[in-house]
Amino acid sequence: MGRPMRGGCISKSAGAQAPRLRHPVVMYPHANVRNPLGHAIGRLAPPRWCKIMDRKLVKRRGENKWLVERAGKMRVDGVIFGSEQLINEMDDMVVRQVANVASLPGIVTGSFAMPDAHWGYGFCIGGVAAFDPGQGGVVSAGGVGFDISCGVRTLHTGLKTEDFMPLRERLADALFRKIPAGVGSTGKLKLSVSRLDEVLANGAVWAVDNGYGLRDDLRFIESGGRADGADPSQVSDQAKKRQLDEMGTLGSGNHYLEIQKVVEIYDNETAAAFGIDEGDIMVSIHCGSRGLGHQIGTDFLKKMTTSAKQYGLELPERELACAPLNSDVGKSYLGAMNAGINCALSNRQILMHLVREVFDDVAPKANIRLLYDVSHNTCKEEMHTIDGKSKKLFVHRKGATRSWGPGHAELPAEYRNVGQPVLIGGTMGTASYILAGTEQSERLAFGSACHGAGRNMSRTAATKKWHGKEVVGRLAHDGILIRSRSMRGIAEEAPGAYKDVSEVVKATHNAGLAKKIAKLKPLVCIKG
Amino acid sequence: MWQHFHHQADIGIRGIGDSLEEAFAGGAQALMAVICSPEIVQSIDCVEIECEGEEKDLLFADWINTLIYEMDVRKMLFSRFEVAIENHTLTGRAWGEKTDPDRHELAVEVKAATFMELKAYKNNDGQWVAQCVVDV
Numbered sequence: 001m002g003r004p005m006r007g008g009c010i011s012k013s014a015g016a017q018a019p020r021l022r023h024p025v026v027m028y029p030h031a032n033v034r035n036p037l038g039h040a041i042g043r044l045a046p047p048r049w050c051k052i053m054d055r056k057l058v059k060r061r062g063e064n065k066w067l068v069e070r071a072g073k074m075r076v077d078g079v080i081f082g083s084e085q086l087i088n089e090m091d092d093m094v095v096r097q098v099a100n101v102a103s104l105p106g107i108v109t110g111s112f113a114m115p116d117a118h119w120g121y122g123f124c125i126g127g128v129a130a131f132d133p134g135q136g137g138v139v140s141a142g143g144v145g146f147d148i149s150c151g152v153r154t155l156h157t158g159l160k161t162e163d164f165m166p167l168r169e170r171l172a173d174a175l176f177r178k179i180p181a182g183v184g185s186t187g188k189l190k191l192s193v194s195r196l197d198e199v200l201a202n203g204a205v206w207a208v209d210n211g212y213g214l215r216d217d218l219r220f221i222e223s224g225g226r227a228d229g230a231d232p233s234q235v236s237d238q239a240k241k242r243q244l245d246e247m248g249t250l251g252s253g254n255h256y257l258e259i260q261k262v263v264e265i266y267d268n269e270t271a272a273a274f275g276i277d278e279g280d281i282m283v284s285i286h287c288g289s290r291g292l293g294h295q296i297g298t299d300f301l302k303k304m305t306t307s308a309k310q311y312g313l314e315l316p317e318r319e320l321a322c323a324p325l326n327s328d329v330g331k332s333y334l335g336a337m338n339a340g341i342n343c344a345l346s347n348r349q350i351l352m353h354l355v356r357e358v359f360d361d362v363a364p365k366a367n368i369r370l371l372y373d374v375s376h377n378t379c380k381e382e383m384h385t386i387d388g389k390s391k392k393l394f395v396h397r398k399g400a401t402r403s404w405g406p407g408h409a410e411l412p413a414e415y416r417n418v419g420q421p422v423l424i425g426g427t428m429g430t431a432s433y434i435l436a437g438t439e440q441s442e443r444l445a446f447g448s449a450c451h452g453a454g455r456n457m458s459r460t461a462a463t464k465k466w467h468g469k470e471v472v473g474r475l476a477h478d479g480i481l482i483r484s485r486s487m488r489g490i491a492e493e494a495p496g497a498y499k500d501v502s503e504v505v506k507a508t509h510n511a512g513l514a515k516k517i518a519k520l521k522p523l524v525c526i527k528g
Numbered sequence: 529m530w531q532h533f534h535h536q537a538d539i540g541i542r543g544i545g546d547s548l549e550e551a552f553a554g555g556a557q558a559l560m561a562v563i564c565s566p567e568i569v570q571s572i573d574c575v576e577i578e579c580e581g582e583e584k585d586l587l588f589a590d591w592i593n594t595l596i597y598e599m600d601v602r603k604m605l606f607s608r609f610e611v612a613i614e615n616h617t618l619t620g621r622a623w624g625e626k627t628d629p630d631r632h633e634l635a636v637e638v639k640a641a642t643f644m645e646l647k648a649y650k651n652n653d654g655q656w657v658a659q660c661v662v663d664v
Contacts, residue, residue, distance in 0.1 A: 091536065118536050121642045121663070125537065146639040146663045183563060183634035184603045184627040242600045252637045253664050291600045294639040294663075298593050301643065305586070319643040455537045459562075459636070459664065488635040528637075 053087055057095045064511035068095055074102040082115040083507040093119035100316045101129050106137025108386060108393055112445040114400050115507035116454035122319035125399035128448045132393055133325040139333055140322035141304055143396035144379050146297035148340030150288030151375035152423040153348045157359060158367035159281040161261055167363050168481065171259065172524040174358045176483035179257055179351065180249040181528040187248035193240050200232040203342030207349035219412045220370040221345060230342050231335025236299050242291030243343060248350035252489060252528030255287040260432060260520035267517045270418040270436045274371060276518055284432060285351050286425050289344035296340045300333045325394055341378060348373060372421040376401045376451040384446055395446050403449035403514045405439035422514040424505055425452045428482060428525040429475050429495030433505045435514035449514035453501035462497040463488060484527035493527060530558035535661045540645055542659035548584065551656035552591055553609040559592055560606055562662060564632045569607035571623035579618045584648035588658040591618055592641035603627050639663040
């Protein structure tokens, strides 16, 4: 039999005789530690990296603005946006990571964290930082993350609640059959490497050119659906091999496809410009660049760690691995990362096409149109005004969304007077929100806003607390249909494992990063 | 042997053993337990793996990332591992089978091994530990 060990384990040598564990035993702070048979065998002190916020680390500078004062090797101040409640719940690691990012060469104005910030790898999730290539600025693979251009795409269906409700079960089942979701899922589309290179160069434009959607869809995607600067030759063969059969797949974890109902409008004028009204049925897709993006992140984290010494970069932590924007490694990463963005844009375009096919079949009255598509793991070349002068900067948004305000030249004519839709995904049991970009956001954090709720409980803690079937049953009681092959996946994604998205959105609105426009309640959720 | 350790958004994997090799194999078991219940996965096919790295911890990250890559392109899950490390080179074998979503009850894909809490060291009890947080 497996020896019970401190912290719980299975002995490798125990083989088939080891106790069958439905859920592996875990260590987490402030909790009793149990062995594989469920016996309490000790209590662990919280690890040094898991504490709630020490308020001495930040100084309040407004209702929703907190300063991490420049100290030590920091080149700029850190700024964390959030309400007192969110700041209190935030981990000290967020402050440390904001400060570490502030020490990187060429950083401009400040190192920012959005109200949904939690600790990540090098950069915190919810981190925003801009770098000036003229001042030795850097690009960081960790500052973008492994799921390059993970994002949210929200669609109008043209249906009202009363049209949808009689079709609810049929649409849920048809979408579940049509949308490849979950670990190792593959799409119908099988590409050769040369065809994949076309995808990587052209993004959603490739998808539309190849019959996945309408030309007009492209107007409602950042950069018209194609990231400039993509260089497929900088993407490794391994990364490409992972993607040959993964186009048009949702993935797993916190990725989802939801049918949602608009339950509340906060700003009638902007909602009208976005074409949304109370009772409207919408569809939101949350996913990213799949295996290709993950491999680009892996490849370049390693390359940047190795090359840091060569470029004379002193890194406070290895996870902050980066390279000067003007260096070979930096340029190579930008080419690969933009190819990763195009992969994600194309992936979401193909998924939208599949949604169109399902609705055409089950609900012929529907008219699927794109509201907007936002990415939240990117480094984008953008023009920003610094000290009265327009400058080209590279803005990292790691778990943060663009929030362009009214008048921005890149926005489609329909939204130019009101700002871009900022799409905030919630959990499958709570709500999602549509916000609008603000002029103020440009001055506050390079035109950025939060991206979602953010977890407040680990996956393992969630599986100990809830069972998937119980979560599905409870959600069904609330009128939310869940379709998933993995009950363990559902337990890990239980709504209670996330922060209160409404508090995050309220803080984002009150801080001026984006303006609250509409609240959406989930009705059907397809999970990977 | 293997453990998971706490991370707010993701999950930490840890292998412990009498040798560095055993710790690496345990870390791989911990990786699999993030994705599914490893005891359900049968050891049918074998995949040969080779990685190189001068630093032990980076070699562990490479080992885990190579397993993630092999699982993704082969649509496989693994359940048994053998590791040999000599002169900064790891040669390993992973046994497993094709992924079957109906049977394996898959929880979540692992995107990559991160450098967060990445360590490979001998602890005070004389045992080897290899660990990192993985992004899911």
